[in-house]
Structures are given as structure tokens and as C-alpha cells.
């Protein structure tokens with residue numbers, strides 16, 4: 001009878017920050033490894049924005065899987081999970097940090113011995129930079145809803161890895177347009193393969209979508225040799241591949257309240273000229289309709305009704 005090698009797991013506090021009037025805040029890492037490591041090290045980071053919680057759930061599910069490997073599955077590589085990379089923000093459900101509302105995901109690679117935010121960024125970066133492949137999980141902010149998707153720098157190897165997740169969309173960006181100070185940009189400069197997963201909405205949990213991401217990450221880890229399984233896995237691939245030329249942005253034509261057409265949901269196919277909704281102004285008693293710019297897949301949709309002129313309402317990748 002086949003007996004899978006034991007998986008050793010360890011929870012470790014890798015960094016801690018003194019807070020003015022509180023106990024220190026701690027960055028936790030969960031490590032999983034077999035007795036004899038023959039596969040690569042992979043890292044999952046979640047919660048860089050303190051109002052995004054899907055990644056924490058996904059890390060929990062991955063940890064549970066690794067602690068209870070089903071028959072036929074073997075761990076070959078090393079897995080590090082950081083389920084809560086921004087403990088200063090998540091505990092109060094705040095996207096940004098501290099007095100000055102700084103964005104941790106614009107602070108990388110961080111500074112050892114710098115400000116609290118810079119130290120925290122440096123600690124997270126030191127964890128992530130060890131990875132063969134790093135998955136950085138985000139939800140959207142509280143204004144938008146995103147179908148499960150992955151964003152990568154426009155490099156063939158990264159596109160191939162992103163496809164292995166089997167999410168709805170792979171969105172590639174040329175590295176010079178990647179936002180400076182993000183973990184992904186800092187890791188790209190160190191040639192660490194980084195997949196930025198995005199799903200759902202801030203301050204919400206999307207369990208079904210999160211389960212898809214869990215399955216996608218396990219699939220990726222099998223392809224990387226982190227996990228071994230004695231059955232054949234299905235080939236996963238993204239439904240859509242977006243780049244900087246085939247994504248169309250829907251913007252609010254005026255300030256007011258957004259009302260969507262009945263039944264319209266993120267993840268739907270839309271046709272050029274199809275009415276998607278309207279923005280009404282209760283004070284000026286005006287309205288302005290919104291139409292789909294092209295035939296395509298609606299992968300982002302606003303869920304917060306308040307808009308200013310030009311606010312992002314949705315994104316469509318052309319079919």
C-alpha cells in the first residue's frame with residue numbers, strides 16, 4: 001500500500017512591529033515541506049490591502065489541503081503561505097496604512113530600518129523573493145467586482161504559468177506599464193515569477209470563486225513539481241487573454257448614482273451598443289445611459305452606486 005511521505009508544517013512569526021499602545025503586530029508564515037525536498041519553493045502572499053479577505057480564505061484552504069493530503073498526492077517542494085501580509089490594515093478592515101494612509105502595495109521593496117510601512121514591506125518582500133513562483137492574491141476594492149483573473153507581466157513564461165490557474169482571464173501588461181512600488185514590480189526586477197490573482201470585491205468573501213483559485217493554485221503547483229499526483233489532471237486554460245490593446249474601459253458619463261440594467265452581472269457577455277445601465281442625478285434630475293463599447297466579456301463591474309464623472313464602471317475584453 002502506498003503511504004505518502006509525511007508533510008512537516010510549521011507556523012512561524014517572521015516579523016513583528018511595535019505599535020504605540022498595543023501588543024506588537026505579527027507577520028505569520030506557514031511552511032509546508034516533505035522530509036526530503038525535491039521540488040521548488042513557492043510562496044503565496046495575501047492581504048497586502050487590508051480590506052481584501054479572499055486571499056486569507058484561500059490560504060486557509062490550501063493549508064488544510066496540505067495538512068490532509070488526499071490519497072495519491074505527495075508534496076515534493078516547499079510551500080510558504082502568508083495569509084495576512086498587512087496585519088496593520090486587516091484587523092480594522094482598512095485598505096491603507098497608518099496615519100498617512102499609505103498603500104503597502106506601493107511601498108516595495110521596502111526599507112529595512114525605515115518607517116513602519118517600509119519595514120513591513122521589506123519583511124514581506126524578503127519572504128516573497130525566495131520563491132520560484134509567487135502568487136499575490138487580491139480582491140478588488142469595495143467599489144468594483146472582478147471575475148477570478150490573473151495579471152502578469154507580458155512574458156511568455158509568465159503567460160504560460162498564468163494559464164495553468166485556469167481562471168476566467170489572463171491580463172498581460174508590459175513591464176514598463178506595471179505600477180511602480182507594487183510587490184509584483186519589485187519581484188519582476190529580481191526575476192521572480194509573480195502571478196497577481198484578483199477576484200471579487202473588497203470587504204467581502206467569495207467562497208465559490210476562492211475555491212476555483214484554490215484548485216487553480218494546486219494545478220499550478222503540480223505543473224511546477226511542488227505537488228505530485230498519481231492521476232492525470234485536466235488541462236486548464238484561461239477563457240480570455242487580455243492585453244493593453246483589447247481591454248475597453250466603461251466610465252461614468254456624469255456624476256450621480258449608477259443603476260444597472262436588470263440582470264446585468266460581471267462575467268456576462270455583452271454586445272456592442274447594448275445598454276448596460278445609466279447614471280442618474282437626483283439633484284439635477286438628469287440621466288445618462290451607458291452602452292457596451294464592443295462585443296466582449298464583462299470582467300469588471302462596479303458594485304458601488306456612487307460615481308463621479310469618469311469613475312470606472314466596468315471593463316470589457318473584446319471577443
Ligand SMILES: [Zn+2]
Nearest residue numbers: 049052138139
Ligand atoms: Zn489589493
